Amino acid sequence: MSLITTQLLTKRYPNGVTALSELTVDVEPGVVGLVGANGAGKSTLIKILLGLLPPTSGGVRVLGLDPATDGEQVRARVGYMPEHDCLPPDLVAAEFVTHMARVSGLPRTAARERASEALRHVGLYEERYRQIGGYSTGMKQRVKLAQALVHDPDLLLLDEPTNGLDPAGRDAMLALVMRIGTEFGISVVVCSHLLGEVERICDSLVAIDGGRLLRSDRISAMTTATDVLAVEVGEGTQELAARLAALGLRPEIDPRGLMVPLGGEGTYDVVLGAIADLDLPLHRLDQRRHRVAELFRTEAANV
Amino acid sequence: MSSGVIHDIGYQRYTGPRLGRGYAIRSLYLHGLRTAFGLGRSAKAKIFPWATVGIVAMVAVVLTAVRAQGAPVMSYAEFSVSVALLAILFCAAAAPELVSRDLRGGVLPLYFSRPLRRTDYALAKLAALTSAVWLMLAGPLLLMFVGGVFSVHGPKAVWNEVLDFLPGLGQAAIVAAVYSSLSLLVASLAGRRAVAAALIVAVFVVTAPVVGVLIGIGGPAARQLAFLASPSTVVQATGVWLFDLQGMDIGSYGPVYGLAVVALVTACVLLLLVRYRRVAQ
Numbered sequence: 001m002s003l004i005t006t007q008l009l010t011k012r013y014p015n016g017v018t019a020l021s022e023l024t025v026d027v028e029p030g031v032v033g034l035v036g037a038n039g040a041g042k043s044t045l046i047k048i049l050l051g052l053l054p055p056t057s058g059g060v061r062v063l064g065l066d067p068a069t070d071g072e073q074v075r076a077r078v079g080y081m082p083e084h085d086c087l088p089p090d091l092v093a094a095e096f097v098t099h100m101a102r103v104s105g106l107p108r109t110a111a112r113e114r115a116s117e118a119l120r121h122v123g124l125y126e127e128r129y130r131q132i133g134g135y136s137t138g139m140k141q142r143v144k145l146a147q148a149l150v151h152d153p154d155l156l157l158l159d160e161p162t163n164g165l166d167p168a169g170r171d172a173m174l175a176l177v178m179r180i181g182t183e184f185g186i187s188v189v190v191c192s193h194l195l196g197e198v199e200r201i202c203d204s205l206v207a208i209d210g211g212r213l214l215r216s217d218r219i220s221a222m223t224t225a226t227d228v229l230a231v232e233v234g235e236g237t238q239e240l241a242a243r244l245a246a247l248g249l250r251p252e253i254d255p256r257g258l259m260v261p262l263g264g265e266g267t268y269d270v271v272l273g274a275i276a277d278l279d280l281p282l283h284r285l286d287q288r289r290h291r292v293a294e295l296f297r298t299e300a301a302n303v
Numbered sequence: 304m305s306s307g308v309i310h311d312i313g314y315q316r317y318t319g320p321r322l323g324r325g326y327a328i329r330s331l332y333l334h335g336l337r338t339a340f341g342l343g344r345s346a347k348a349k350i351f352p353w354a355t356v357g358i359v360a361m362v363a364v365v366l367t368a369v370r371a372q373g374a375p376v377m378s379y380a381e382f383s384v385s386v387a388l389l390a391i392l393f394c395a396a397a398a399p400e401l402v403s404r405d406l407r408g409g410v411l412p413l414y415f416s417r418p419l420r421r422t423d424y425a426l427a428k429l430a431a432l433t434s435a436v437w438l439m440l441a442g443p444l445l446l447m448f449v450g451g452v453f454s455v456h457g458p459k460a461v462w463n464e465v466l467d468f469l470p471g472l473g474q475a476a477i478v479a480a481v482y483s484s485l486s487l488l489v490a491s492l493a494g495r496r497a498v499a500a501a502l503i504v505a506v507f508v509v510t511a512p513v514v515g516v517l518i519g520i521g522g523p524a525a526r527q528l529a530f531l532a533s534p535s536t537v538v539q540a541t542g543v544w545l546f547d548l549q550g551m552d553i554g555s556y557g558p559v560y561g562l563a564v565v566a567l568v569t570a571c572v573l574l575l576l577v578r579y580r581r582v583a584q
Binding site: 050052072073075076078080082084085086087088089090091092095099100102103104105106107110114117121131147151152183184185 | 313314315316317319320321322323324326327330331334343344345348404405408409410412413414415416417418419420
């Protein structure tokens with residue numbers, strides 16, 4: 001079953017701003033990155049998925065339900081972590097998460113148990129009886145994640161979960177999100193404007209720009225075909241390029257060296273052989289993945 | 304084997320019942336009721352509500368003690384009106400705790416992303432505050448009633464006591480409905496708790512002199528209708544009409560005051576719902 005499907009989804013606000021324009025995507029369960037610049041329409045899409053905003057036109061289904069009509073059922077099975085501050089500073093974390101579990105429909109005892117569990121999973125077990133106001137930014141982000149996780153949703157919507165975190169905190173948060181997606185078996189949609197960050201943890205990516213779909217695909221499909229071999233020689237870059245071209249490869253000259261598309265296992269040998277023949281000083285030879293960002297840059301340039 | 308071993312039992316899916324929207328509303332209501340009295344909060348949050356409750360209870364104890372010596376000082380219905388100022392202070396402390404805190408903290412998106420509607424949130428909070436105000440009046444009233452029952456003799460007298468007690472609860476309900484709906488509406492417009500508290504007190508205090516001015520300069524009819532100018536006197540005048548409270552001349556305009564109470568509460572609730580339809584979208 002698809003996690004999220006949208007068909008020609010369009011959202012126009014009363015003030016004339018078009019936030020989403022004929023967006024059609026089909027997202028499989030797993031960890032999904034939703035990337036786009038600020039104002040691309042990510043938050044609008046999340047609100048529509050939660051059934052908090054009605055779409056202007058087009059269809060949308062979340063976990064097989066229509067959020068526009070079955071908003072309450074959808075929201076009972078979805079966990080949402082907003083981008084901005086959303087925690088009351090004068091409440092104890094355990095009490096707050098318990099309360100949120102009850103509002104999600106968990107009976108009293110289950111709510112208390114699962115609140116402790118959720119706080120343990122995000123790494124706040126020891127500190128759970130402290131007031132939230134005394135927490136660091138990283139700990140607050142974890143409480144936000146815990147309240148989204150407490151009712152054991154089938155889908156987590158995380159809006160910029162690494163916002164305001166230092167590099168170590170970002171890594172820890174991303175590792176946690178990946179764990180939720182793999183070990184816990186909960187599908188996650190991670191919104192981010194930092195592509196490099198989410199591509200590391202996602203199974204698939206949905207990129208939107210100006211409310212339009214840029215690309216939606218599995219990460220593996222996006223990167224395998226585009227691996228390149230970066231060759232850096234001390235001198236004779238031109239000669240080497242000519243020799244490789246003659247051997248049937250299509251090298252491109254880059255400021256830092258030659259970029260040779262990696263055809264198969266043989267490419268290495270061909271390149272090394274050519275360098276040995278020409279007796280050039282080899283400085284560097286490494287396989288490089290095209291970063292997904294570059295894919296989008298070329299896609300956008302082609303449009 | 305050492306006892307300090309930690310077993311990571313991993314993540315467990317929840318297979319128990321998921322109760323729906325009604326349960327979510329009840330949970331929010333109970334949480335609100337606890338919040339109004341500072342339960343589950345820091346000691347600082349308990350000081351103000353319990354100080355007002357304590358003073359009201361003390362007044363009740365004194366009245367009961369005086370009553371035991373002779374005739375009652377005031378009826379049960381009059382009690383709610385006489386401690387109205389404390390009810391206002393209680394509202395000024397509780398209403399901002401209930402709604403301003405959620406506004407300022409940005410907590411609303413967390414509620415609205417759960418099986419709860421915007422109107423559910425507003426009405427659950429209002430019900431919580433109304434119940435809290437009623438309880439802070441009805442508790443001391445019950446104390447007085449128990450004292451009163453022990454100071455009268457014979458089943459007939461006890462029955463009379465009950466007949467006197469029920470209007471007391473009714474007047475407390477009117478006070479609770481008007482004060483809480485007005486306070487919650489005001490608090491829902493201010494994110495800062497101190498500002499909200501000041502505004503709530505202002506709404507009640509600023510309007511009080513208007514009543515005095517109208518009585519001073521108006522004709523006979525204007526004098527009897529002057530109490531419409533302030534929410535606390537509207538409540539009192541309604542008590543005069545329904546429960547024969549003393550100390551106010553409203554002539555035959557009783558139903559007008561009854562209507563004013565209904566209109567005031569309805570307007571506040573509608574405005575509150577409008578407010579929550581727009582906020583945090």
